[in-house]
Amino acid sequence: MSDASDRDFARALEVALASDSGGGAPASPVQGELADLLATAGHVRRLQALPAPLGLAERLAARLALEPGGPRRPEPSAESPGPAPKPAVAPPGRTRAAVVLAALAALAILVWLAVREESGTSVAPSMPTVGATAIRPAATAIASVSASATHTPSATAGAAASARSTLGTALPQHRAVTRSATMTPTSTMLPPQPAAPDQEDPTARATATVRHSETPPPVTQTAVPTDTPVIVPSKTDLPPTSPPASPTFKPTEQRESTRTPTPGRDVSETPEIKPTEEPTRVVDPGRMPPGRR
Amino acid sequence: MTESTDAAVVEAAGRGDHAAFAQLYRGHLALVYRAVLFQVRQRELAEDICQEVFLQAHRSLGELRDPDRFRVWLLRIAQNRVRNHWRDQARRPAPPVDREPVDTAVSLEGDPRATAEQLLLSQEVMTAMESLTALQRQVVTLRFIVGLSAAETGGILDRSENAVHNLQHHGLAALRRQLSANEQRGTAHR
Structure with missing residues (x-):
């Protein structure tokens, strides 16, 4: 049967x-x-x-009793019922994607x-400020993005925890790089003899203290050359006696202090390593204490 | 329940009148049940879907702009639910078709004798409808078992009236062939 006759038959039917x-009766x-199709x-x-x-009405009544509230109020352009409403909890794939993101x-x-x-684009004392001001809003933004993607407190907490764990694992590497950039200029700039306490740079000292108390990788200390040409100019404009720690340094301290210390390790007991000691060890390993070689 | 009655009752139900919604439910349950049962061909599943349809209708009734179209709107919800079921089924192995869509006559409302006849007929038609495509089955169900017009059927299925005419033609032809074959098979068995 051709399409045309098929259509005609369908219309006649x-x-x-x-x-x-x-x-x-038919006309x-x-x-x-x-006739056969009409009979069918x-x-x-x-x-x-x-x-x-039977019984379907009772079951539906029981389910309706569990429904919170009655019919919803009209919404614009909501004529078609469409599919079932989306669940409040975001699908697991979406949550996972938000966490990974x-x-x-x-x-x-x-x-x-x-x-x-x-690359030495920022001088050592300002680095912690840069890190603190850059990382904290980013983490906040990430958490808010996760929250907006999932709309669930648990998913937001999961995303924030993931971000924290990422920061926790990535920060030691970042810290190692920061230390090398922070301490090496001091070594090239300061004299080999220990400086007087009133001439120490409190900012640099605080940086070394706070950071070194977390993870002291000896590899970084020995690997940095003392006469790195990139670093010397960056520290030349540092005054020999810097003012006390600037308020911009506080975020770093807050950030560091809020981190949980490694179990079995007392951060407060970590000996404070003065920046002036570092260049001595770097320049001449033979002068290092026997236990530190 | 007439369409004019429907409009007033639908508006009342949309304002949160539970008695009005109960009236709508009583007037349309059998309609929705038939529309679903002859597509999914499993009694318990059809009942579950019916409940979901009315739950969805209860939630969304305030969104219905034209109360006169309540019946089509309700059947469209049912059709969406059936589609969702098929989509889920496509990811899982299909369960066997219910050979006895309704357990016993006493589980249905109405006259037991008439109900028994209906049961036999529904089983016969449901078995024959297995030979139809999904779309043909939807059209035959909505047109002849639910009793919608071709325009209403097309509106629910997002098809033109001509498409509905073609589908019902081929669906009825396939159904007739299958009913005849089943009848001959039954005669041979006897």
């Missing part, structure tokens, strides 16, 4: 069905296939009297900071 469903007697349709139409099963963003920020510091 519809006309016959319309007159048949009206209750009366013109139909025969052949059309009539056969199936008898099912319109099929009742609903947050971790990647935190990692990218840290890498950017490390690269920037390694």
Whole structure:
């Protein structure tokens, strides 16, 4: 049967069905296939009297009793019922994607900071401020992005925890790079003899104290050359007696102090290493104490 | 329940009148049940979907702008639910078709004798409908078992009236062939 005749037959069937469903006899007697189809349709139409099963109303009433509130108020352009409403909890795939995104963003920020510091674009005392001011809003933004992506407190907490864990694992590397950039200039600048306490740079000392108390990797101390040309100019404009720690340094201290110390290790008991001691050890390993070689 | 009655009752139910919603429920439950049962062909599943349909209707009734279209709107919810079920089923192995869509006559409302006849007929038609495509089954169900017009059916299924005409033609033809084959098979068995 061609498409045209098929369409004609379908239309004829519809006309016959319309007159048949009206209750009366068809306008013109139909025969052949059309009559067979009308009979089939009539056969199936008898099912319109099929009742609903008993007990369904009671079950629905029980479920409706659990529903909070009644019908919702009209919303614009909401004529079609559409699919079921979205659940309050975000799908696991979306939450996972938000957490991964947050971790990647935190990692990218840290890498950017490390690269920037390694290239010597910022002087040592201002580094902690840069790190603190850059990382904290980023973490906040990441947490807020995660929160907006998931809309669940648990998912937000998960994303924030993931970001914190990423920061925790990535910061030691960042710190190692920062230390090398912080301490080496001091070694090239300060005389070999220990400086007087009133001439020490309190900012640099605080940096060394706070950072060294966390992770002291000896590799970084020995690997940095003392006459690195990149670093010497960056420290030349440092005054021999710097003013006390600037207020911008506080965020770093807060950031460092809020981190949980390594179990079994007392941070407060970590000996304070003066910056003036470091160049001595770096320049001449033979002068290092025997236990530190 | 007439359409004019429906409009007033639908508006009342939309304002949170529980008695009005109960009236809508009583007037449309069998309709929705038939629409769902002859597509999913499993009694318990059809009942579950019916409950979901009315729950969804209860939640969304305030969003219905035209109360006169309540019946089509309700059946569209049912159709969406059936579609969701099929989508879920596509990811899982399909369960066997319920050979006895309704357990016993006493589980249905109405006259037991008439109900028994309906049960036999529904089982016969449901078995024959297995040979139809999903779309043909939807059209035959909505047109002849639910009793919608071609325009209403097309509106629910997002098809043109001509498409509905074609689908019902081919669906009825396939159904007739299958019913005849089943009848001959039954005669041969006897």
